[in-house]
Amino acid sequence: MLLTLLAGCSADGIGNAFGHFGWPDQGISLQAHRMYDLWIASVIAALAVGFFVWGLIFWCVIRYRKRGDELPVQTRFNMPIEVLYTVTPILIVAVLFYYTAIVQTNIDKLSRNPDQVVEVVAFKWNWQFNYRDGVGEQAHTVASTLGSSDVIPLLVLPTGRKIRFEETSKDVVHSFWVPELLFKRDVFPGNTRNQFEVTLDKEGRYVGRCAELCGTYHAFMQFELVAVAPQKFDQFLAAKKNGASTPDAMAAIGFTGDQRYAVTTQPFNTRRQNQSWNQTGTVAAGK
Numbered sequence: 001m002l003l004t005l006l007a008g009c010s011a012d013g014i015g016n017a018f019g020h021f022g023w024p025d026q027g028i029s030l031q032a033h034r035m036y037d038l039w040i041a042s043v044i045a046a047l048a049v050g051f052f053v054w055g056l057i058f059w060c061v062i063r064y065r066k067r068g069d070e071l072p073v074q075t076r077f078n079m080p081i082e083v084l085y086t087v088t089p090i091l092i093v094a095v096l097f098y099y100t101a102i103v104q105t106n107i108d109k110l111s112r113n114p115d116q117v118v119e120v121v122a123f124k125w126n127w128q129f130n131y132r133d134g135v136g137e138q139a140h141t142v143a144s145t146l147g148s149s150d151v152i153p154l155l156v157l158p159t160g161r162k163i164r165f166e167e168t169s170k171d172v173v174h175s176f177w178v179p180e181l182l183f184k185r186d187v188f189p190g191n192t193r194n195q196f197e198v199t200l201d202k203e204g205r206y207v208g209r210c211a212e213l214c215g216t217y218h219a220f221m222q223f224e225l226v227a228v229a230p231q232k233f234d235q236f237l238a239a240k241k242n243g244a245s246t247p248d249a250m251a252a253i254g255f256t257g258d259q260r261y262a263v264t265t266q267p268f269n270t271r272r273q274n275q276s277w278n279q280t281g282t283v284a285a286g287k
């Protein structure tokens, strides 16, 4: 069953019918779709085993319920059954492992020449996204967007192109997470430069968050992924390279009014003064 599901496209239909079994959606990247299919197939496999086991339990409860005071036949062991319920779980785990390894390898694969490299810089408590002219630390930043307490940073990216993320943190461990990518990866300070690639296949605007409790204002680390057509992305990047602000560059590719800013979330009020308990008249830490 797992085989047929993974091979076919019925995972989408079943996922839709059952609320994606708890996942936010089907994902917006090629990588996400593979994880989604694995998730749906795994849940179905788990449910199949579950229903089979529940069936056996209820059958035993009903078929062998106490009928009198006579002691039933005392069976000690049954070799074929012992072998069966040792081998079957091993087989199930092996199949799940096999497909997980395939999908995971695919998700982690880095192409030799990604079409766009973005350096994700996390800091307490916001994000900077640097558009790079190549791969690695030696490459240069050609444009960037930066978040603050008042501005949600926008991460504008093209669909249909291989995008490499290179992550680095200025201080503590953060985690880059766009729920619709069905994926998150920790952002480390120091020499560790975590990388991953996605190819977006759905235009739209999606909220992103820090997924690693990184300090007092962790919850304020939000950003917005704006997936646009490749030509629009080229125009956006050209505008940024010419020194345009992010809202102006958004205007250059057709976003008007409030659409030039994040629409999926908004800056939270830090209420820093209110939060400095027992310190009336003094300035809150971090101010």
Ligand SMILES: [Cu+2]
Pocket: 122, 173, 174, 175, 210, 211, 212, 213, 214, 218, 221
């Ligand atoms: Cu964080």
